[in-house]
Amino acid sequence: MAFFERVPRATDAADAATTAATSLLPDPEGPGRVLAAVDRIEGARWADPLIKPLRGVVRRLPPPTRDVLHGRWLGHPVHPALVQVPLGTWTSAALLDLIPGKGRGAGALIAVGLVSAAPAAVAGLADWADLRKPQARVGLVHAAANSAAIACYAASLVARLRGRRLRGRALGFAGLTSATVGGALGGHLAYRQAAGANHAEQVAAVVEPGWHLLGSLSEFPVGTPVVRVVSGVPVMVLREPDDVVRVIADRCSHMAGPLSEGEIADGCVTCPWHGSVFRLSDGWNIRGPATAPQPVFETRVTTGRVMARLPGETKEL
Ligand code: FES
Structure with missing residues (x-):
């Protein structure tokens, strides 16, 4: 060994072990x-x-x-x-x-x-x-x-x-x-990868409390879903024949599929991605694979203007 060659120290092994471990982090x-x-x-x-x-x-x-x-x-x-x-x-x-x-x-x-x-x-x-x-x-x-x-x-x-x-x-x-x-x-x-997570859970935390203007009633043809955005959250608006307006979060709780592109029948919407069925009146998932219901909004029509709000007065963060 040359006189000035570096002699391995015990701490070299520890340094190597630390480097190997941190490379996994x-x-x-x-x-x-x-x-x-x-x-x-x-x-x-x-x-x-x-x-x-x-x-x-x-x-x-x-x-x-x-x-x-x-x-x-x-x-x-x-x-x-x-x-x-x-x-x-x-x-x-x-x-x-x-x-x-x-x-x-x-x-x-x-x-x-x-x-x-x-x-x-x-x-x-x-x-x-x-x-x-x-x-x-x-x-x-x-x-x-x-x-x-x-x-x-x-x-x-x-x-x-x-x-x-x-x-x-x-x-x-x-x-x-x-x-x-x-x-x-x-x-x-x-x-x-959020597999199995509720993809609509954040809606209540994001939407501002209070009534939100969605547009005039004439902008919503009967039976045809229309997408609006409330506090950055896409919602599906559906005007029913008796002028009752349903508003439901558009991104499916299962994997965020667009409900507005799904089939509407019997007061329910079927997600186009995997077939979860949600009741429009209360968002209940009457068929999976969604395991969580869909957020629905309260609605009112005042002087021809459609408004929606989430139930509850405050955001809980
Ligand atoms: S994304 Fe809607 S059922 Fe899967």
Whole structure:
């Protein structure tokens, strides 16, 4: 070694570890490696030939069955609630696997997780079938990671039943790793790509309180939806034959589809994107996949001028 050659220090290893860890974190100058990798999945068109036929199968389920799976009865998607059981039991099994003599309990937890994974997967599949393509691509990888977790846990259970505990534990930890990746992708879908979120939730926070002028009654032909903008929020205005005027937020609570381009029938509007049906009088989602109702406005016609306001006197921020 040359006399002046730098001698590696213990802190070099720490610096390298810190650099590696921070490279995974968001970079203020742009996406970190993890986010960049997930962004690449969003644009993975190679997955599209798989997505189309699988979607077709799910969409052939009867609408009432799909509504149950979407969680319309619950008011939000049911899939995130159902995944708590397999994730909880599998995490608990991993902890038990670290404690000597607790292998039997871990096997029972894994079995419960496997049984509970089935309804969670079916509900997730129903939601996935109505996602936009970038979301559906991430959802496909999310499902693949979770399927790998299920396969690992099934093999782990078989190994445990055959008395091969070490193999059973190794497969259990592999399953937990896959489930964690799947869960992280599910979080990306829900929080970054807003899959399953209520896309009309912000309306009450954005629209200024009080009456808003929409135009004169003659600007609204009977039975034909017209779009107006209230405090920056597009609304669909529909004049009914008896001159009752309905005003409903135009962007669908499911995925922001334009309701004004949908079909009007029987006092309801059907979203043109995925077929959610909303009652015009109160915004209730009488058919999914929307799990949240649509904001509706109170209306009045004064001296031929149409006015609308959201119920409630103040904005709650
Ligand atoms: S955007 Fe999906 S049903 Fe309206």
